[in-house]
Amino acid sequence: MTLRLLVAMTQRVTSQGFGDIVAQVRWYIDFESLEKLIPSLILQQTIKSLDEGSLSNEERRALDAFHEAIKRKELGKKGDAIFDLE
Numbered sequence: 001m002t003l004r005l006l007v008a009m010t011q012r013v014t015s016q017g018f019g020d021i022v023a024q025v026r027w028y029i030d031f032e033s034l035e036k037l038i039p040s041l042i043l044q045q046t047i048k049s050l051d052e053g054s055l056s057n058e059e060r061r062a063l064d065a066f067h068e069a070i071k072r073k074e075l076g077k078k079g080d081a082i083f084d085l086e
Helices: 002-009 031-037 040-048 057-074 079-083
Strands: 011-015 024-028
Touching (some): 002 040, 002 057, 031 040, 031 057
Antiparallel strands (some): 011 024
16 A cells, blocks of 8 residues: 555656756655645555565665665755756
């Protein structure tokens, strides 16, 4: 159930700078919205129990986006920090 929610909340974001030929694609989860549905601690505990070897590409992408969202939160960044260049 939690994994399905992560997949459903994963958004495709594209950005393209002036002079770029190809847009950059990133996958993003709005962690603040997600936490309104399921507390962060429960999410993290559930994610730790997953068998990552059996995930589909879509599920893997959602899990990676979730980990990035946690990093942004730990760094104190707001949800729109997805647009910050790394």
